[in-house]
Amino acid sequence: MDQKGHVLITGASRGIGFALAREFxxxxxxxxxxxxxxxxxxxxxxxxxxxxxxxxxxxAEDLSDKGAPLRIATALDDRGISPHILINNAGFGLYGPFLSIPPEDGEKLLQVNISALVALTRLFLPAMVARRKGGVMNVASTAGFLPGPLMASYYASKAFVVSFSHALARETAGAGLTVTALCPGPTVSEFQKRSGMHQSWILRKATLPAEVVARTGVDGFFRRKILVVPGVFNKASVFSSRLVPRSVAARMVEKLQG
Structure with a gap:
């Protein structure tokens, strides 16, 4: 990755996405x-x-529109740009019981957090494999290791991103690429405002700045780490999630988010 080709970053206008853009x-x-x-x-x-x-x-593209990934790829192809690194950062959450979320909003969440991420990866990964350099960073979350009552779809979407990243890293292991899942915990950003989670105790305790998350993620990516969890507390949270029965974890998360 010493030849510096373009880095494509989604959700890059603010928060972690903008911090990642600055870091690259x-x-x-x-x-x-x-x-x-x-x-x-x-x-x-x-x-x-x-x-x-x-x-x-x-x-400018809204990834909740199913046609957006292909439009991005076409616009870059027209300009002769083939990204060496793809950062799938765009994503959002919705706060509240599953049945209180309008179905169309829930579908947009899955489209942005999962479907667009997969589509963009499928569009740009072949060229990376062909040149045998570059890679993909998927911004997941520590939420991906837990069930998430009151944010059920968001937590589940991030679990998909973690699993997808691990599998893709294995499949491309011989191609000279890096696939990293960046899993921040609560981060100081505008995520709380859009998700409606200003009521949640968990995000009120957000302590890591987006700049720290981005720097840790990019450092991990260039060290070819598959999983990057910024912050000692977040690392401990991910480790402990493997020891607690999921039924117990679900009750704990529901209490903290309520």
Missing amino acids: ARRGYPLVVTARDPEPLAAAARSLKESFGLPVLDL
């Missing part, structure tokens, strides 16, 4: 950044260009 730019990588809202995305791109003096292409 700091290391000299040209960027393609995407997000659903054009104005914040354009502002983020301008900031990155001014700070690092590197090429930054912004493509």
Whole structure:
């Protein structure tokens, strides 16, 4: 990965996504950044260009639209850009009992958190395998190791991302690629606002800044780690989740989130 090809980052206008963009730019990588809202995305791109003096292409796309991954791939192909690194960061949560979530909102969550992630990986991975360099970072969560009452679909979607990343890492082990699942815990970002989780005790205790999460994730990616969990508390949480029966873990999470 010494030849610095483009890094494509989804959900890059703010939070962990923007911090990841800054971290790769700091290391000299040209960027393609995407997000659903054009104005914040354009502002983020301008900031990155001014700070690092590197090429930054912004493509506004809403990944809850099933056609968005292919439109991104087509736009890059038209420009002769084939990303060396894909960062599947875009994702969101919905807070509340499963039956209180409107079905259309639940479907959008699964589309963004799972389907778009898989589609983008399928679109860009073949070229990485062909050149035998690069890789994929999927932003999951410590939530992916637990059942999540009051955020059932979000927790389950992140469990998918963790499992998918491990399997993909195994399948591409001989291709010279890196596949990393970055699993932050509660992070200081706008996630709470969009998910409606400002009521949750768990996210009120968010302590790690997005910049720390991003730096830890990128360091882990370049060390070819499959699983990166930033923060001592989060590492302990993931380890302990393997020791607690899932029925007990579900009651604990429900109490903490309530």
